[in-house]
Amino acid sequence: MTEPSPSNVTGPLKGLRVVDLTRVLAGPTCTQMLGDLGAEVIKIERPGAGDDTRGFAPPYVPNTKESAYFVGVNRNKKSLTLDIAQPEGQAVVHKLLETADILVENFKAGALARYGLGWEQLKEKYPGLIYCSITGFGQTGPYAPRPGYDALIQAMGGVMSLTGEPEGEPQKVGIPIADLFAGLYGTIGILAALRHKQATGQGQQIDIGMLDTHVAWLANQGMNYLATGENPPRLGNQHPNIVPYQVFPTQDGYMVLSIGNDPTFERFCKSFALEHLLADARYATNAARVQNRALVTETLTEVTRTMPTKEWIARLEALKIGCGPINTLKDVFADPHVLARDMLKEMPHASGETVTVIANPVKLSATPPDYRSAPPVLGEHSDAVLGSLGYSAGQIAALREKGIV
Secondary structure: OOOOOOOOOOOOOOOOEEEEOOOOOOHHHOOOOOOOOOOOEEEEEOOOOHHHHHHHOEEEEEOOEEHHHHHOOOOOOEEEEEEOHHHHHHHHHHHHHHOOOOOEEOOOOOOOHHHOOOOOHHEEEEEOOOOEEEEEOOOOOOOOOOEEEEEHHHHHHHHHHHHHOOOOOOOOOOOOOOHHHHHHHHHHHHHHHHHHHHHOOOOEEEEHHHHHHHHHHOHHHHHHHHOOOOOOOOOOOOOOOOOOEEEEOOOOOEEEEOOHHHHHHHHHHHHOOOHHHOOOOOOOHHHHHHHHHHHHHHHHHHOOOOOHHHHHHHHHHHHEEEEEEOOOOOHHOOHHHHHHHHOEEEEEEOOOOOOEEEEOOOOOOOOOOOOOOOOOOOOOHHHHHHHHHOOOOOHHHHHHHHHOO
16 A cells, blocks of 8 residues: 555545556546546656647647646646656656556557566566556457557447448447546456455456457447347437437427337327327337337327427426437536536646536545546656655756656
8 A cells, every 4th residue: 555645535545556657548537537536646658748638639728738638537647757668767667666556557568568567577576566458459369469549449349330320321439438438447447456455465467458348338239239140230319129219300409209118108199199109009019119110200200390399308307208408518518417416627727727627427425536636737746756756856857857757
């Protein structure tokens, strides 16, 4: 365990130190979650450049030089600039590992071994170390040496074959979901490994491949294929197993109507003068509606076009029938429920500005997520971290002069 954490840290991982050798999105998503839960996260960045996402701009956070992309996944971290390709830089990492509990990295498979920082090189020296590797294809298998990118994984992992309009081209999801899932699965693996370490004192490597995690969350569609041997077709905004559960046009826009079972469909029909559909075998059961998807969609579209979205939402909510507007992000971040759930946080930033970030969604009653520090400017904590490791001001200056820090 590391030294006791400052008294302002409240999360369940308080007292744990994380050496963060990640960049872009999958790894930083994992380490931000650990930081939100109270761990001390020391993010190691390249001198003069930093995490690639510092350059993924515009947009920038207003009145700062920080990219919105970087700020989104790097709060609760200390930025230490360090050239790990140099022996002096590697020595600093080893100093950190003397008191670290977790190392998270997302270099290509085997790349850190060139610097003496691979799992096989560290596991004997630091037997309690939890070492999480997040890569595109994992540490083994024929694709292990390949680089991994979100869109590539979405393509190879099958989700693009399921996404898009039936007659259109395959589509990726509108956010980098392959990266995000890999980071979150990494967090789950780390928490499990911490429990094992608590019981045995032993660390271990966690091998997260983005393609593996992508295959894992194919969920019902993956099982649909395994059950039938047929690739599920692209259905646009429709559900493969439930009808009606999709986007419908309204008098002034669109809404999502989610009728998840037959009693709800019956309630819907009786409430909107559609009782005659219940006597028609093509509509009577969900299985029949799935078989007659186009007919059901055409029939209900004529009905949903008769009222504006707001009126539909009000009437359907009163009937406890699943529905919702299709919000823009402006709508989302102004939504009274989103605000009531405290999903936006303002944090003082080193620039002197206040940055707004999306909050952690995990609601813990006793140890809620902790918002201690805004995403750091490059190298913001280098002197403080090195000083805590016993480096003198002169030694730090010498490292900086050599370009190590």
